Amino acid sequence: MNKQELLDRRYLRMAKIWAENSYCQRRQVGALIVKDKMIISDGYNGTPSGFENVCEDDNNVTKPYVLHAEANAITKIARSGNNSDGATLYVTDSPCIECAKLIIQAGIKRVVYAKEYRLKDGIELLQRAHIEVKYIPTEEE
Numbered sequence: 080m081n082k083q084e085l086l087d088r089r090y091l092r093m094a095k096i097w098a099e100n101s102y103c104q105r106r107q108v109g110a111l112i113v114k115d116k117m118i119i120s121d122g123y124n125g126t127p128s129g130f131e132n133v134c135e136d137d138n139n140v141t142k143p144y145v146l147h148a149e150a151n152a153i154t155k156i157a158r159s160g161n162n163s164d165g166a167t168l169y170v171t172d173s174p175c176i177e178c179a180k181l182i183i184q185a186g187i188k189r190v191v192y193a194k195e196y197r198l199k200d201g202i203e204l205l206q207r208a209h210i211e212v213k214y215i216p217t218e219e220e
């Protein structure tokens with residue numbers, strides 16, 4: 080295993096741990112954005128700032144205003160002095176198409192994820208934008 084792959088696996092493990100911050104019941108997703116070997120942002124799925132920390136409604140359906148981990152990580156950079164141009168996104172679950180659009184526009188150049196999702200349209204969009212996509216299935220503990 081080369082050095083890059085070791086780092087990729089390590090950051091993915093961190094993203095997985097970061098997902099534990101999510102108070103969502105149905106699915107917990109974590110994301111890290113790394114640039115020049117620095118973690119410049121992080122995110123997990125959840126409601127916007129100032130909203131109740133509950134993701135699901137009474138019928139256990141995810142509320143429409145829940146932000147995905149990738150969207151939280153990217154928008155966090157928008158409020159910082161940093162920028163995501165040329166960065167790598169590590170995310171536990173494969174990005175959906177809505178997040179794929181944000182990833183492209185944020186100038187992210189690599190996406191590494193650990194869990195394949197039924198819908199592949201997000202990954203396909205990233206590939207169309209020539210973003211390097213790497214799937215590293217992590218062994219379940």
Ligand SMILES: [Zn+2]
Pocket residue numbers: 147149174175176177178179
């Ligand atoms: Zn998404």
